[in-house]
Amino acid sequence: MVLSLNAYVLLGGADFGGGVWDFFARGNRREEQRALIAEAIGPIWEANHVWLILVVVLLFSCFPKAFAHLSTELHVPITIMLLGIVLRGSAFTFRSYDSKKDTVQRRWGRIFSMASLLTPVILGVCLGTVASGKIPMRTREAAAALSFTERFINPWCASLFPWAVGALTLMLFAFLAASYLTVEAPDEALKNVFRRRAQQSQIALLLTAFATLLLARFENPLLFTGLTRGTTAWAMHAITALSAVTSLWALKTRRFQVARLAAAAQASFILWGWAWTQFPWLLPPDRTITALAAPRITLQFTLGALAVGTAILLPSFVYLFRVFKSGETAFGDQHG
Template sequence: MTLPEAVAGVTLAVLVLYVLLGGADFGGGVWDLFARGPRARRQRDVIAGAIGPIWEANHVWMIVAVVLLFSAFPTGFSVAMTALHIPITLMLVGIVLRGTSFVFRKVAPPPDGAESGWQTTFAVSSLLTPVMIGVVVGAVTVPGIGYENGVVTGGFVRPWLRPFPFLVGGFTLALFAWLAACYLVLETTDRELRDDFRRRALAAGWAVAAAGALVFAAGWAVAPAVVEHFLAGWGGASTLIGGVVGLAISQGAMLRRRWGLARAGTVATVVLVLVGWAQGQMPWIVRGAVTIHDAAAPDVTLKIVLWILGLGSLILVPAFVYLYATFKGRMLLPGGE
C-alpha cells in the first residue's frame, strides 16, 4: 500500500465514523419533523435527549476528514470545492442552522401548543444537509467535472444539478434516518415509544433498500463503466451482497424486537455501503478529473499527517470513549438494556 492509499484509507475510516455518529444526528432531526400523534412531544424529547450530549462532538470527524483532504490531497480538495461550492455551501449552511436552531429552541421555547420557528428550522435543515452531502458524493462519483492545466472545467452547476446526484442525496437521507431510528429504539425504555421508533426504523429500512436499488440502476444507466469497475473485483461484489444481508438481518431483528442485533445489522450495512463506494471510486477523488496519486502531497507531508493523526488520536479516541460511556453507557450494551 502506498502512502496516498494509506492516508485515503484513514480518511475513509474517519468518514465512516462521521456517518455512523453525526449522520444519525441528522436522521434524528428527520424524525423530529415527522413526530406526530399523542406521543409527538415525548418522541421529540427522546430525540433531543439522544442528540443533546454528543452532537457537537460528532462534527469533529467531519473536521478531521476535511483537514486530511486539504492537507494530504490539496489538488483534489481544490477541484471538488471549486466545482461543487454551491451544494457544499448549502450543506454548511444547513449544519450551522441545524446547530443554532437546536440550541435556541431549547432556551426560547414557544408557548404551549405553538409551533416554534426554531423547531421548523431544525427539522428542515436536518433534511437539507444529508441531501446535499449525497449530492456532493454523487457528483464526484460519475464523470462531469473536468480539470485541465490547473483549471476546473464543466461549470459550477451542471456537474451536480443532475438526477443522479440527487438520487444519491435521497439515498443518503434515507440512510441517516434509518440509522437514527435504529438507535432511538435503544434511547428509551418506554414500550410505546420504542414501538413508534421501531415502525420508523422498518419504514426507513425499506426506503434504504428501494433508494439503493434506484441509485444502482441509475448509475448503470448514466455511468456503466463506474458500476462495472465496482463489480469487477471481489471486494465490490462482496460488499454489495454483505450490505443486502445486513439490511435483511436488521429488518428481521427489528420485527422480532431484538434491538441489539438490529442495530448491529444497520451499522454493518452502512459501513459496507461506504466501503463499497470507496472501492468503486478508487483511485479517483473526483472521477475523470483527479486521482489520489495525482492529488497527493509530497511523501514527507503525508508522513507528517499520519504522525500527527496518530498522536492526536491518543487524546481524541479516549475522550470520545469517555463521552459515550458517560452519556450512552446503557445504549452501548448488547441489548441496549
C-alpha cells in the same frame, strides 16, 4: 479519510436522522418522541462534527490539489450544506434554551427539522457529483470558457444521479436513527413507533439504492462497472444484503441491540463499497489518489500527527460519552 467519513456517518448521520424523525413526529405522543430525540442527540451532538472536520483537514493536507478543486467547483452545494449544519445546530440550541411557548418551539423545531432533511441530501449530492466524474480538472482556459451555470451548477444540479445519492444518504441516516432509537426508547410504545419507522426506512433505503444503481448504469458507467464486476464488489454487496436482512429480522423479532449493530454494519459496508469501487480514482475519471497526493514528506508528517491525534481523540470521545451518555437512554451507547 474513509474511516473518518465512516465515523461521521454512524455518529453525525444518526443525529441528522434524528432530526428527520423530529419532523415526522406524529400522534398523541409526538412531544415524547421529540423529547427522546433531543435527549438522544444532546448534549454532544456538536462533537460528532469532529469526524467531518478530520476528513476536510486530511483532504487539505494530503491532497491539496483535490481540495482546491472540489472547494471551488462544488462551492455552491458545499455552502448550502454548511448553512444547513449551522442552522440545524443553532435551532437545536435555541429550541432547547429559548422560551417554551408553543409558537417559539414550533419555529425552531421547523428550522431544525428542515435543516436535518436538507443537509444529508446535499452531502450525498456532493459525493454523487464527485463519483460521477462531472467535475474534471480543466485547464485555466477551458474553465474560463464555461459560464457560471455550466461550471458551478450543472455538474450537480442537471443530473439525476447526484440527487439519487443524496436521497440515498437521507434514507440511510433516517434508518440509522430509527434503529438506534429503538434501543433508546424508554417504553414499549415508543419502541414500537421507531421499530416501524426503522422497517419503513429500511425498505425505502433498499428501493433508493436500487434506483441509484439503475441511474448509475446510464449516467455513470464507470461507477456501475465497478459496482457490478469483481469478486470484492460482489462480496461487499453480499455482506450489505446480509446486514439488511439481519436488521429486518432483528426488528421483526424485537432484538433491538442486534438491529442496531446490523444497521451500523449495513451503513458501513455501503460506504466502503463506494470507496472500493472508486479506488484508485480520487477525482474520476482520470485523476488517481497517487497523482493528486502531496509530497511524501508531507504524508509522513500527516500520518505521525494523525497517530498522535487519534491517541488523544478516541479516549476523549469515550470519556465524553461516559460522562454525558452513561444513562439507560444513552445515544452514545450506539455511537461507541
